[in-house]
Amino acid sequence: MQTNPFDLFETFFGGSMGGFSGMDQSTFRTSRQNTVLQGEDIRYDVVLGFTEAIFGTEKYIILSHLETCDxxxxxxxxxxxxxxxxSTCGGRGQVMRTEQTPFGLFSQVSICPTCAGEGEVISEYCRKCSGEGRIRVRKEIKVKIPPGVSKGSTLRVRGEGDAGSKGGPPGDLFVCLDIEEPSDIKRDGINLYSTVSISYLEAILGTIKKVRTVDGTNDLRIPPGTQPGDVIALAKQGVPSLNKPTIRGDHLFTVKVAIPKRISGRERELLEELASLSNGGFVRTDAKPKPAQPKRVHLEKEVGASQEDTDKSKAAGDWLKKLTHFAGSIANGAAKWLKENL
Ligand SMILES: [Zn+2]
Ligand SMILES: [Zn+2]
Incomplete structure (x- = not known):
């Protein structure tokens, strides 16, 4: 059976070819190591409020890191x-181990486990750090969060990681951000998204709605004839761009129009009268229509009643009075607008 000696070596050395470094005697002649290593980086998670992430903030965080023993x-x-x-390596910093293998003796050089390659060891330890050279310190630091950060953003604070061993330079602190999300505002990049619910009368007549934005409560103008699913924007009420804070996204509101499932007798009367205007005579097919098959009355056409048709215009005026009566104060402003524009 033919055997590839290379496979065998892999078997003996567990796939690691590290054993061969022992055959290179030149490494053994190098002077002992005296490495000053940079310290480890530290990760710290911070949860920000929704508006904190949008407008930026300052956070005080208490972290625990290693500092060089003073x-x-x-x-x-x-x-x-x-x-x-x-005494283990005699000051060389390296030790040689010789192993018997089926192929003969193999020597392997490795870093001295006693002095970690330093060649010398401490005779008397520092009492403060017990010879570690570093001590664990709790420290409060202020982190400035710029406006426009998003979920998963990471801020790097240089030099606030763990100190390196033997007085080596410290690593960095990485502050990883998570952001709370309110139920009524969704964020996508620099734009914000919400829904606004209005009645069908408000959709027809137009209205002003109070809406919650990241700048506080604001007026959202719903123009007459707004359709369900229309998107109305409050420009520059979104998130500032992280790289260019002068650029700000929009807050976009998707309009939901509520169609009442139950209406009063008076409302029905008015709506039927309204329907008769557009149909030239509304025909009641069912005195008590089943709720499962509601009769849809499309009102949109009537609002924009043409000026040439004076009869219709007058009728619309009458309807408007009645409508104003039951729609209450919300529709008042819009009704006034409508009168002026009819
Ligand atoms: Zn040693
Ligand atoms: Zn010390």
């Missing part, structure tokens, strides 16, 4: 004490 300056040894040569 007593020993990160060395970990007691002040005035001397380092002593590592």
């Amino acid at each position: 007593t020993c300056g990160g060395s970990g040894s007691k002040a005035g004490s001397k380092m002593r040569i590592c």
